[in-house]
Amino acid sequence: MMEPDLVLVGGGFRAATFLASAPELLAHRVAVFERGTVFGPGGFADYAITSTSIGSRFLKELSATGPFAALRDDPLVARVAGAESPVPMAHLATALGRVGTAVAAALGPGRLALGTEVAALDVVEEGSAVLVRLADGRTVRSRNAVIATGRTERPHAELAPWRAKVRRSAQIISRSGRDALRRELAALGRPGGDGGRIVVAGASHSAMSVLRVLLELFDEIRTTDPGFRPPAVDVLQRSAARLVHPGLAEARRDYVEGRERAADPATDVCPETGIVFRDSGLRHESRDLYCALWDGRIPGARLVRTGRLAEAADLLDDAALVVQALGYHGHAPDVLIDGRPARPSGSPERFAHTDDGTALIAGRPVPALSVLRVEPTPYALRDHAVYGSGLYGRLAGRLLARLEADAGPLAAAVPPAVAASPPPSPPSSPSPSLPQEIAV
Numbered sequence: 001m002m003e004p005d006l007v008l009v010g011g012g013f014r015a016a017t018f019l020a021s022a023p024e025l026l027a028h029r030v031a032v033f034e035r036g037t038v039f040g041p042g043g044f045a046d047y048a049i050t051s052t053s054i055g056s057r058f059l060k061e062l063s064a065t066g067p068f069a070a071l072r073d074d075p076l077v078a079r080v081a082g083a084e085s086p087v088p089m090a091h092l093a094t095a096l097g098r099v100g101t102a103v104a105a106a107l108g109p110g111r112l113a114l115g116t117e118v119a120a121l122d123v124v125e126e127g128s129a130v131l132v133r134l135a136d137g138r139t140v141r142s143r144n145a146v147i148a149t150g151r152t153e154r155p156h157a158e159l160a161p162w163r164a165k166v167r168r169s170a171q172i173i174s175r176s177g178r179d180a181l182r183r184e185l186a187a188l189g190r191p192g193g194d195g196g197r198i199v200v201a202g203a204s205h206s207a208m209s210v211l212r213v214l215l216e217l218f219d220e221i222r223t224t225d226p227g228f229r230p231p232a233v234d235v236l237q238r239s240a241a242r243l244v245h246p247g248l249a250e251a252r253r254d255y256v257e258g259r260e261r262a263a264d265p266a267t268d269v270c271p272e273t274g275i276v277f278r279d280s281g282l283r284h285e286s287r288d289l290y291c292a293l294w295d296g297r298i299p300g301a302r303l304v305r306t307g308r309l310a311e312a313a314d315l316l317d318d319a320a321l322v323v324q325a326l327g328y329h330g331h332a333p334d335v336l337i338d339g340r341p342a343r344p345s346g347s348p349e350r351f352a353h354t355d356d357g358t359a360l361i362a363g364r365p366v367p368a369l370s371v372l373r374v375e376p377t378p379y380a381l382r383d384h385a386v387y388g389s390g391l392y393g394r395l396a397g398r399l400l401a402r403l404e405a406d407a408g409p410l411a412a413a414v415p416p417a418v419a420a421s422p423p424p425s426p427p428s429s430p431s432p433s434l435p436q437e438i439a440v
């Protein structure tokens, strides 16, 4: 195929719903690179839990026009798009798979590259193009790239002394890892043993999801093994919980000292909706589970308040398994400018961008490179509905303007679509150009 005008790096929830929100972009040559085997579900495919958000929020941006008009009539999409309560992640993943299929069809043949990992993005030609460097050594040139690679849990420094027995929360809520985890827990609680201990570090939504999965698995093991003694579970809480309330009046009425943080009207109330701790707070199942844990209503599990995690060293030493549920980081590939490293994938800094998704590298806008909700919501804005709302529209509008402006010159001089290149890091010299077709 010819060189793409726009490359989406990552083909999960964000990439699929963004493209399905902006059919006008698909008049251009758009390609998607996804390292996994499906386009659409992304991280949600492997979560064996219920969503935090209500179903309809995930698909609110879907266009009802053009190639996506029929999606809303698809019953597997409609059961999520119409849900005013949280949905099983399996339903969400299925719906996002349908969205991905519709987008792939609209992209045209050969524009979706599955099993294709992007190792680095090199912004070249005075910022007017991006070399998408693939992990297999090939390079694809595009006028624009949107990073939609999602988030990951990085090893937490405070848990380093216990690294050998630490698992990430995503591994515990994993659908594919569930059978192996069940066997491991069954071995811990073998008859005659004391059941051992598990520590969950963190007490937010991920931690409550972990606790829920552990309790479910304990029940499942008991049904086949009545002698099973479930491990005790200690949930380490570093700061007072936030609980979602529909408004300040309810937050004040239902406040329980010691259980939760009191709401500050200046910082904790969403200016648009009036909801208290709108995003940062525990809600739905996680809220109920946390309140039961705090009340001591969950046999064998308890909440342990601690400042630094090291203050709970005795518990961590004693535990057979430690689960890290301490938040996520953006997971963008390395970014280079003219072959020189500009932002490493593992950067401790959040990947900054402007309101319309333009990437900021060292504080400077790089219009050829965009960032699509890669990082968690910034701390100061996470309870404000205004954050992120309108991003899809602003990003699509800016990309469309760039694509339309480029359309003339690009059509006249299309360089080779793909060049074999040396491994991406550190690409200190320009790559040799060996034209070679790739289906993207």
Ligand SMILES: Cc1cc2nc3c(=O)[nH]c(=O)nc-3n(C[C@H](O)[C@H](O)[C@H](O)COP(=O)(O)OP(=O)(O)OC[C@H]3O[C@@H](n4cnc5c(N)ncnc54)[C@H](O)[C@@H]3O)c2cc1C
Binding pocket: 009, 010, 011, 012, 013, 014, 015, 033, 034, 035, 036, 041, 042, 043, 044, 047, 049, 051, 052, 053, 054, 116, 117, 118, 119, 148, 149, 150, 151, 170, 173, 205, 206, 209, 331, 333, 372, 373, 374
């Ligand atoms: C327990 C839990 C519950 C959650 N509940 C909610 C919720 O209710 N509502 C909500 O909005 N969010 C929720 N989240 C957050 C959720 O993970 C993200 O909102 C969502 O997955 C982000 O979508 P995404 O497309 O950015 O990332 P993903 O869905 O992770 O997609 C990123 C895609 O990029 C691909 N990829 C990554 N790196 C590369 C690369 N280098 N090259 C090529 N492909 C690559 C991945 O394979 C993946 O398919 C929850 C998270 C957790 C852990």
